Amino acid sequence: MTSDRPSLQKLWANQPTEGFAMSIAEVRKQADLFHRRTKLRNRVEYLSSFLVVVIFGLYAWYLPGLLTKLGSVLVAAGTLFVSWQLHRRIGVTDVPELSSDASCIAYYRAELERNRRALQSIWLWYLLPFVPGLVMTLYGMYRHSPSAHLPVLAVAGICAAFFVLVWALNRWAAARLQKKIDQLGEYRGD
Amino acid sequence: MSGIGQDARYTEAVAEYGHALERLAQGYEADRDLRRDLLQDIHLALWRSFALFDGRCSLRTWVYRVAHNAAASYVITRRRARFETLIDLETLERADPEPGPEEMANAHQVLSKLQALIRRLKPPDAQVMLLYLEDMDAPAIGEVTGLSPGAVSVRIHRIKAILANQFQEGGPHDI
Numbered sequence: 001m002t003s004d005r006p007s008l009q010k011l012w013a014n015q016p017t018e019g020f021a022m023s024i025a026e027v028r029k030q031a032d033l034f035h036r037r038t039k040l041r042n043r044v045e046y047l048s049s050f051l052v053v054v055i056f057g058l059y060a061w062y063l064p065g066l067l068t069k070l071g072s073v074l075v076a077a078g079t080l081f082v083s084w085q086l087h088r089r090i091g092v093t094d095v096p097e098l099s100s101d102a103s104c105i106a107y108y109r110a111e112l113e114r115n116r117r118a119l120q121s122i123w124l125w126y127l128l129p130f131v132p133g134l135v136m137t138l139y140g141m142y143r144h145s146p147s148a149h150l151p152v153l154a155v156a157g158i159c160a161a162f163f164v165l166v167w168a169l170n171r172w173a174a175a176r177l178q179k180k181i182d183q184l185g186e187y188r189g190d
Numbered sequence: 191m192s193g194i195g196q197d198a199r200y201t202e203a204v205a206e207y208g209h210a211l212e213r214l215a216q217g218y219e220a221d222r223d224l225r226r227d228l229l230q231d232i233h234l235a236l237w238r239s240f241a242l243f244d245g246r247c248s249l250r251t252w253v254y255r256v257a258h259n260a261a262a263s264y265v266i267t268r269r270r271a272r273f274e275t276l277i278d279l280e281t282l283e284r285a286d287p288e289p290g291p292e293e294m295a296n297a298h299q300v301l302s303k304l305q306a307l308i309r310r311l312k313p314p315d316a317q318v319m320l321l322y323l324e325d326m327d328a329p330a331i332g333e334v335t336g337l338s339p340g341a342v343s344v345r346i347h348r349i350k351a352i353l354a355n356q357f358q359e360g361g362p363h364d365i
Contacts, residue, residue, distance in 0.1 A: 008304065008353055012323040015301050017212040020229045021204065024197045027237045030230065103336025104317050107259040111266055180312075183278075187314050187341055 042087070049083035052076070056133075067140030074133030085125045105187060112181050119174040123167045134159055199240040199249075204233070207253045210324060211236075214254075217308040217320045218261045219268075228264050235260040247333065254321065254334045262313040276312040279319075279348045283355075300357060307356060318345045 022030070056079070059072035102110065138159075142152045204211075211232055219225040239256045247255075265276075304323075308316050314335065321331045328342045335342070 008300075008357060009323055009325050011297055011301055012213065012304065013325065015213060015216070017209045019208075020212055020226065020233075021208065022230065022233045024201065024237075027200070027233060030234050031238065034234070102255070102259070104255060104258045104262065104334060105314055105336040107255075108262045108313050111263055115266060183312075184314070187337055 045086055046083060049079050052079045059137075063140075065140045065144040067143060068137055069140075071133050071135070071137030071140050074136055075130060076133070078129035078131075078133050081129045082126055089125075105184065109181060109184050112177050112184075116174045116177040116181065119170045119177065122170055123163075127163055127166060131163070196237065196240040196243075199243055200237045203236060203240070203249060203253050207250070211253075211257055213324070214257055214261065214320055216305050217316060218265060220305070220309060224268075228261065231264060232257045232260045251330070251333050258313075258317045258320075258334065262317075265313050265316075277310055278312050279315045279345060279352065282307070282311065282315075282352055283348055303356070307352075315345065318342065319349050322346055322349055 053076045056072040056076040060069045060076070063069060063072060135156075138152055138156045142149060145152070211229065215225050215229045215232065219228050236253065236256050239252070243252060268274075308319050311319060314337070317335050318331055318337070321334060326334075328339055328346060331337070331346075332339050332342045337345070
C-alpha cells in the first residue's frame, strides 16, 4: 500500500460539490415531463406516418401506370408496418426494473445487448419495408417515361447507396458493441 | 411501496448520499451543464427505483447501483455520439504518468487529473475506481458491481498501482 491511497480517498471525499438537489415536486415534474416528451415523440412519428400514407395514397390514385400505383400502395403499407414496429418496440417506456435491481455489470451488459440488437435489426424493420414499394414505384416510372430513364436511375442509385450505407454503419456499430460485450467476460474471469 | 414511502426513501437517500452522487457524476462527465443533466437523470432514476425497493440489499448498495446504472446508460449513449473510445485498467496501467509532479501544484489539479483519468475508463472499471475512492471495501464493491470478490481484488490492486504511478507518493496532494 502506498501512502497516497488514503490521501487520494480523502481528497476525493472532500472535493467541493455544488449541492445539487431536487425537491420531490421537481422530481415528479421531471418524471411527468419525460412521459409527455415520449408521448409527443410518438405522436410526431405517428403523424409523420399518417402523412406519408396519405401522400402515397394520393400517388396511388393519381399517378399513371399500374406498377407506379402498386408501388405507392406498397410504400404506404411499409409505412404502416414501420409505424406498428415503432409502437411495439418503443412506446412509452418506464425505467426498466433491471436498472435498480441488477448489479452494474449485469445492467451494463443488458444495455450493450439492447443497443446491439437495435442496431442489428433496425435495417430490417425500419428500412427494408420501404424497399419493395420504392423499387416498384421507380420501375413503374422507368417503364412509363422512357425519356426519364437517367433521373429515375439516379434516384434509384441514391436510394440504394443510402440504404447500403445505413446498413453498413449499423453493422459496424453493432460489431463494436459485440466486442465490448465479449470483453465483459474478462471482468468475471479473474 | 406507496408514493409516500417512495418519496421518503428518496429524501433519505439524497440526504445521505447526495454529495456522493455529485462526486460520482464528476467521474463520468466533465462539462458542468451535461453533468447537471446526468445528475438529474440519476435523481429521477433513483426516485423511480424506490417504487421497487424491497430492502433485499442495503440502501447504500441500492443507491450506488441505480446511480452507476443510470451513468452507464449515459456513457453508452454519449460515447457513441462523440465517437469516444474508453480504455480498461490494464491499458491505463501501461500508460505513462502525465503531467509530472512539478505540474501538480495543488489539490485542485490532483483532483482534476483524477477525474479525467476516471472518465477515460470503461464503465465497469470506472465503477470500481469510484467506489474504491468512496472508501468502500471489496465485498461492498462486489455487491454493487456484481463482480466476484476475486475480480474486485484484482482491480483494486491495479487501481492502487495506477494511482501510485500517476500520483506519486508523498506529493502535494498528501493532505
